[in-house]
Amino acid sequence: MKTARMAAFDFSEIPVLETARLRLRRISPSDCDDWLAVFQSPGAIDWLSDFEQVPRPAEILDIVEWSDAVFAAKTGIRWALTLKPGDRLIGSCGFHEYLPTHHYAEIGYELHSEYWRRGLMSEAVAAVMRFCFDRLSLHRLAADTTEGNAASAALLQKLGFSLEGVLRERVFWRGDHHNLWLFSLLEPEYRGLVEAGLLA
Numbered sequence: 001m002k003t004a005r006m007a008a009f010d011f012s013e014i015p016v017l018e019t020a021r022l023r024l025r026r027i028s029p030s031d032c033d034d035w036l037a038v039f040q041s042p043g044a045i046d047w048l049s050d051f052e053q054v055p056r057p058a059e060i061l062d063i064v065e066w067s068d069a070v071f072a073a074k075t076g077i078r079w080a081l082t083l084k085p086g087d088r089l090i091g092s093c094g095f096h097e098y099l100p101t102h103h104y105a106e107i108g109y110e111l112h113s114e115y116w117r118r119g120l121m122s123e124a125v126a127a128v129m130r131f132c133f134d135r136l137s138l139h140r141l142a143a144d145t146t147e148g149n150a151a152s153a154a155l156l157q158k159l160g161f162s163l164e165g166v167l168r169e170r171v172f173w174r175g176d177h178h179n180l181w182l183f184s185l186l187e188p189e190y191r192g193l194v195e196a197g198l199l200a
């Protein structure tokens with residue numbers, strides 16, 4: 001029988017996470033215009049089944065409020081990604097559906113397309129993974145993505161996640177039912193990647 005590990009993080013405040021090029025910080029209502037620009041950037045919502053179309057400004061405020069609500073409920077953190085030395089939001093990432101009893105959470109992310117393919121989201125998600133496994137003592141981190149989202153699948157596989165299944169026709173979006181790909185990474189696998197120097 002295993003001893004349940006306790007999370008070291010108490011959700012008293014959203015921590016700042018630093019990577020080589022990025023600062024991950026709390027999202028505020030003053031980020032709405034920049035976050036809208038992320039969703040408006042070419043290709044950004046092509047695979048996001050949460051959006052039928054580019055969200056309206058009022059809907060961005062709802063998403064900011066959602067990010068506060070998940071933190072208040074202690075079920076997640078969504079960070080603003082800012083490119084140092086600036087403070088402008090160029091994307092977001094974080095975890096949600098955190099279930100401390102099961103040592104489980106899911107991750108999500110999106111980046112302004114002007115910044116794609118520079119390794120920035122790999123850097124950000126690696127920082128979120130470190131937070132989840134070290135501070136929340138997670139055992140399993142999961143991610144799902146619309147079938148065909150090659151960029152998201154490549155990112156997850158680069159970071160060591162395994163494709164473990166297909167949720168058949170899990171979402172109804174843009175007039176049709178779509179499959180979701182389900183990925184996961186377990187804590188021992190994460191430690192192995194860190195020890196092998198395969199994560200930033």
Ligand SMILES: CC(C)(COP(=O)(O)OP(=O)(O)OC[C@H]1O[C@@H](n2cnc3c(N)ncnc32)[C@H](O)[C@@H]1OP(=O)(O)O)[C@@H](O)C(=O)NCCC(=O)NCCS
Nearest residue numbers: 109110111116117118119120121122145150151152154155
């Ligand atoms: C998915 C997303 C966050 C990736 O961000 P990014 O900063 O461009 O990713 P990285 O530069 O860190 O790339 C990670 C890996 O994925 C690969 N990759 C990135 N985009 C790719 C694409 N369009 N097709 C194939 N591979 C791709 C990269 O080559 C890299 O692998 P490598 O280092 O072995 O070459 C970005 O494309 C995005 O914001 N997409 C729209 C929102 C979205 O789909 N979010 C996910 C919802 S589940």
